[in-house]
Amino acid sequence: MDDDQRYRAVHGRDSRFDGMFYIAVRTTGIYCRPSCPARTPKRENVVFHPTAAAAQEAGFRACKRCRPETTPGSPEWNIRADVVGRAMRLIQDGAVDRGGVGALADAIGYSERQLNRLLTGELGAGPLALARTERARTARTLVETTDMPMTDIAFASGFSSVRQFNETMRAVFDRAPGEMRGCRTARGGSGTITLRLAYREPIDLERALGFLGTRAVPGIEEYRDGVYRRTLPLPHGPGTVELSAGPGHAVCRLRLTDTRDLTGAVRRCRRLLDLDADPQAVTEVFAADALLGPLAARFPGLRSPGHTDPAELAVRAVLGQQISVAAARTLAGRLVEGYGTPLAPALRTGGLTHLFPTPDVLAALDPEGLPMPRRRAATLVGLNDAIASGRVDLGPGCDRDATEHRLLELPGIGPWTAAYVRMRGLGDPDVFLGTDLGVRKALTGTPDDKTWSPWRSYATHLLWASL
Template sequence: MLDDDQRYRAVHSRDPRFDGVFYTAVRTTGIYCRPSCPARTPQRENTRFYPTAAAAQEAGYRACKRCRPDLAPGSPEWNGRADLVGRAMRLIQDGAVDRTGVDGLAHGLGYSTRQLRRLLTTEVGAGPVALARSERAQTARILTETTDMPLTDVAFAAGFGSVRQFNETMQAIHGHSPTQLRERSRARPWADGVPGTIALRLPYREPIDLDAMLGFLGDRAVDGVEAHDGHIYRRVLRLPGGPGTAELSPGPDGPYVLCRLRLTDPADLTAAVQRCRRMLDLDADPAAVAEPLGEDPLLGGVVRRHRGIRSPGHVDPAELAIRAVLGQQVSVKAARTLAGRLAARFGEPLPDGLADGTGLTRAFPSPETLAEADPADLGLTLSRGRALVGLADAIATGGVDLGPGADRESTERDLLRLYGIGPWTAGYIRMRGMADPDVFLSGDLGVRLGLEGLGAPRSPGEAAALAHRWSPWRSYTTHLLWASLSDGEPAEPTDTGSRG
């Protein structure tokens, strides 16, 4: 945890690593900024610090027009925290308040509205309404700047209750009216104005090995659901308002991912953006991960050879869970083939026009659909078919919670109670489906081979004991060990191992 003197030193040095970790506000100007803002450093006595943009907004500050703090990467804290505040922040970022209200958010977390409001205000400086308002304003800004939607439609798609509320909020937070924001956006070449497409930039902290991460996803791409041409990764999104598609590629002129979305319902923009960010682990702090792992005598060389490695998540935890069962004790290529057959047979075709020219044709089958399937009629072994259908039924009926607000420990216990779900499968779901940064797959064959290549013990028990020293970044260690397989003699990277 940083104290205010450390935060001020970060501001004075304009250190971009802290963008999104905290926000700095200047009492004399009424403006809040990211720490790396190029403007003149304010006097210490006039500077205030806030853990979230919403907290700065609640204190009466508006966003700097020069450094655009709304475009800063998210804080890595919320993904790493397993407590109530971390779970609540992930749900709010996913748009839960707009879908269920604050009462629904609190009920889903098992707390009273009053308790939730008190805890959030104490920890992050703003309650759930203010935090959702900040997310809503950012959604509205993206829709205003990158689409030709009428501004009235933008207001309601972003979740505002009235056009007046929309105008007042945008003026207060961004310092411009919606009309002014739209006029200023005309000179954004990356917002290419393709009809039906929302174009935006997803910022991250450098360094990042984006090509490796997109390649990791591409190697596992399911025909019709995903596509990867070596540069652009595309996939179908299952969202609350209907299916959508995402196209992700490296930004040509800055530390950001270029993201193009097509949505059935523009109100799903917040959820779509956050799910893409989680899939690419864009809120990670690579320096915080690399520093302790890089000093480790076993891993240091691997860290230096794979600078900016991330721990990719997934846009749909239920899909990832089903695919984890399909991947038990088979190669990546075989698991991809099985998932493609399942998608072709049970997947829901995309509406006309949603994915024209992308190679995407259908959404991955929903848990509800697969829960009704006959385990003997899936083209799998009977035992694996039973495991898949049982898992789908547990997800569909709420017996297993994989949502952004789920308690990860509780979810893992629930998974392990299911037929055919063992430690590898539960751990893989937790690592990628739930974006947990601290999971080590000690029984995974690729992990064991990676450890052996470094001269370390490869038995699951010894590997698990060794990995304790790499906490809280054991998911990154898992990916580093997979990546290390390509460093020496050619070896096929594989996730196969104790998967059941």
């Protein structure tokens, strides 16, 4: 889009572009989301920024009326496979907070100087500023929706000190954290942090939760009465999450060993439910298609669920080769019971008892002792050895093409398995599982799936839903 197109979107208060760009008003020093209900400023008084961080770096403060920092993330980062897209996924996952800009640059394979130049040139802000915006967004949510002490919020959000937390909140929101607390609408209790996760309408959240529930593995997942629960392996210790549908948002209840993992846990939950998707953009691509057009109208807001742990997803993809979903669940449950890490009593809730076995644990197993065909057991052990050694990178900043290529090099990993890992484990919105049995049953011919790009993962899910 050029600036004139952006201004027309702002004039029409088009919410589809919330989170994709921001409008800043020179005369007020405020930046807003495109759908802000305030009077549209004159064209000569506005400037557009690709990210909230860029607007903040230019000296603008967040609008108190439309609260631009609460918009869903841009779906652009799910689509893009270039260095900037990979870096943004890592920053949103908390990579800068955990290891600094140096660790982020190493993960991407660039120098700090190169990475800073790339991000500043395209997004108007460097990695530190982008991470600062993520921290401020998380902190405001915690201030307004929980009773956590301010000191705990500061460190849970990724700030290195309470002073830095206070200064950032004043600079970004023009208010001290204590002044925001009066807006509190929900509370965390008994060690639980309750958050509201935003998304773009429409959304079929019940179907997404049901999709996960159908595949729930005993011990690490359960789905009951519309609530999906699962365990989370996180950098500073395990956690658990409960996800359900709320009025206009997804309800997320987290129990964490260390609150420093909050940002990463929320990002994993957003990927799991595909909350940053742009359903209207998907529908526009499918509308003219004779097969998918009616399905998109029949299932509005269908999501492409991801996963909280790509390594676990990869193992489960191998287990599911040529067997039913129920049989794959049973096999995965046996692995959890035999080799998973038990949860601490304080984290146990419902039927959650374990973390899924880690790649290094599964890599050390004897294939002969696993309850599955010998060749598949060897594939499972070899896959985990490749993940544990780093030969296969499944992190949020990985190069998806390179990862898929390395998966296909492993014995027993075929195109369906590699593509399934790419679609759900790596969150790629443009994967079509054309060889999948369910997809083939739903197809009435041989489609040109390239015309469905960049949303072919949603085409896969629509075809599954049609069955």
